[in-house]
Amino acid sequence: MDVQAVLKLADELVFSKTGKHLEYLQEAILRGAIEDRKYSQIAEEFHLSEGHIRDVACELWKILSNVLEENVSKANVRYILERAKFCNYSAIEKNYGTVNNVNICPQTPQSPQVTQQPQQTPTQLHIDLGDAPEIFSFYDRTPQLATLETWILQERCRLIALLGISGIGKTTLAVRLIDQIKTNFDYVIYRSLRFSPTLDATLTNLLQIFSEKTDIPQNIETQISQLINYLRQYRCLIILDDVQMLFSSGQLAGQYKTGYEDYQLFFKLIAEVCHNSCLLLNSWEKLRKLAKLEKANTPVRLLVLGSLGIAAKEILREHKLSDEDTWETLINTYQGNPLWLEYTATMIQELFGGSVSDFLECDAVILSESLQAQLDQQFQRLTQQELAIMIQLAKENDPVALPQILQAIPLSPSDLLNGMQSLGNRLLLDAKENGKTTFFSLNTVLKKYIKNRYNIVS
Numbered sequence: 001m002d003v004q005a006v007l008k009l010a011d012e013l014v015f016s017k018t019g020k021h022l023e024y025l026q027e028a029i030l031r032g033a034i035e036d037r038k039y040s041q042i043a044e045e046f047h048l049s050e051g052h053i054r055d056v057a058c059e060l061w062k063i064l065s066n067v068l069e070e071n072v073s074k075a076n077v078r079y080i081l082e083r084a085k086f087c088n089y090s091a092i093e094k095n096y097g098t099v100n101n102v103n104i105c106p107q108t109p110q111s112p113q114v115t116q117q118p119q120q121t122p123t124q125l126h127i128d129l130g131d132a133p134e135i136f137s138f139y140d141r142t143p144q145l146a147t148l149e150t151w152i153l154q155e156r157c158r159l160i161a162l163l164g165i166s167g168i169g170k171t172t173l174a175v176r177l178i179d180q181i182k183t184n185f186d187y188v189i190y191r192s193l194r195f196s197p198t199l200d201a202t203l204t205n206l207l208q209i210f211s212e213k214t215d216i217p218q219n220i221e222t223q224i225s226q227l228i229n230y231l232r233q234y235r236c237l238i239i240l241d242d243v244q245m246l247f248s249s250g251q252l253a254g255q256y257k258t259g260y261e262d263y264q265l266f267f268k269l270i271a272e273v274c275h276n277s278c279l280l281l282n283s284w285e286k287l288r289k290l291a292k293l294e295k296a297n298t299p300v301r302l303l304v305l306g307s308l309g310i311a312a313k314e315i316l317r318e319h320k321l322s323d324e325d326t327w328e329t330l331i332n333t334y335q336g337n338p339l340w341l342e343y344t345a346t347m348i349q350e351l352f353g354g355s356v357s358d359f360l361e362c363d364a365v366i367l368s369e370s371l372q373a374q375l376d377q378q379f380q381r382l383t384q385q386e387l388a389i390m391i392q393l394a395k396e397n398d399p400v401a402l403p404q405i406l407q408a409i410p411l412s413p414s415d416l417l418n419g420m421q422s423l424g425n426r427l428l429l430d431a432k433e434n435g436k437t438t439f440f441s442l443n444t445v446l447k448k449y450i451k452n453r454y455n456i457v458s
């Protein structure tokens with residue numbers, strides 16, 4: 001049996017009758033009942049008392065009994081929903097969240113109460129994408145889209161971090177994801193934090209979307225609890241992009257700027273408190289403490305976005321480049337980073353008449369000024385110690401282990417280790433394990449950038 005489809009059916013049925021979606025815990029109990037798990041097991045998983053789970057379950061069976069017009073209990077819910085699934089419930093038509101008259105067919109004739117029920121006030125899909133970019137072309141990312149969809153729709157994750165170096169395609173992927181899954185939500189919201197809004201400003205902005213009339217509380221704590229209420233009441237997908245702008249420059253990765261520390265607590269609450277929504281955070285840098293929250297049995301996930309791979313050929317095709325047999329070399333050199341490839345393709349088009357072979361013959365790696373300017377933004381954020389490590393790694397021809405780096409630069413072991421960890425959190429290092437030793441290196445683009453900017457002669 002497709003548990004997800006049955007849960008979806010139950011949710012639609014409940015919504016059609018009550019105007020409310022199943023809450024996270026109700027859905028978990030239902031899933032548990034379908035999978036024949038004990039209340040005590042569900043309670044343990046959610047760190048709640050068995051008594052509380054039984055109370056919520058009792059209320060849930062009442063709602064379902066009312067909706068399905070027969071006595072529903074933990075013991076028979078699976079059978080009743082499966083039967084309803086195979087019956088004619090196709091009349092449940094979702095029109096941007098509006099559920100029309102329900103026509104399920106248990107053995108009993110259709111219930112006049114259900115079929116003649118006046119239409120519910122439609123719960124419209126509210127989409128507020130703010131200044132999200134319009135996507136004109138989108139290639140591949142099929143596995144990543146599938147992973148995110150599973151995490152959000154099936155595993156009902158509450159907090160997901162989408163990480164990756166600038167230009168790798170986080171924003172594009174998030175906007176494409178919205179298009180793919182938006183009909184599962186009551187609210188879909190996108191906001192960029194590129195101008196570093198305070199938490200107060202962000203929460204005020206979000207709360208206004210849910211209700212223009214309500215007074216927005218002044219106090220952060222009340223704002224957060226009001227927002228969490230909305231996240232419980234509605235199924236929302238909120239994407240906060242450019243989260244790295246909340247972090248300080250010149251400090252180790254993921255340190256909140258002064259006055260922005262509240263965000264950390266906000267993200268933690270979104271992960272830990274029970275609600276029906278998902279917050280997706282896009283960032284260049286890992287979020288501190290998130291790794292601690294991210295465990296298999298928690299609704300928190302982290303996805304690092306890497307190379308676009310050979311799908312990036314489409315980008316080169318769009319730029320009308322020639323010598324297709326050499327495109328893979330170009331893509332590998334520029335790490336499959338769509339933005340780096342776009343900048344480079346423009347240069348090849350303008351200076352080499354579109355010939356990739358001619359460009360590759362010129363030098364192993366050439367960085368256009370736009371690409372370097374783009375990397376400047378990321379390097380400006382590094383501490384002096386991090387920069388010293390990057391410069392040393394740029395000088396190395398082969399991957400090196402920590403003791404070699406320590407020997408080469410005058411840093412204390414603790415500065416070196418913290419610096420390396422922070423560079424890892426900024427996704428700037430390539431690491432490979434060989435036996436018990438980890439060897440570190442830089443990709444060709446970063447190496448070239450450092451050599452250019454810091455006048456390193458190889």
Ligand SMILES: Nc1ncnc2c1ncn2[C@@H]1O[C@H](COP(=O)(O)OP(=O)(O)O)[C@@H](O)[C@H]1O
Binds near residue numbers: 167
């Ligand atoms: N999957 C993709 N297909 C086509 N173009 C892409 C894809 N991902 C990214 N791009 C292009 O690469 C550039 C950078 O993408 P963006 O999403 O802004 O990266 P990020 O948000 O990680 O900095 C954009 O011009 C975008 O159009």
Ligand SMILES: [Mg+2]
Binds near residue numbers: 170171
């Ligand atoms: Mg972006």
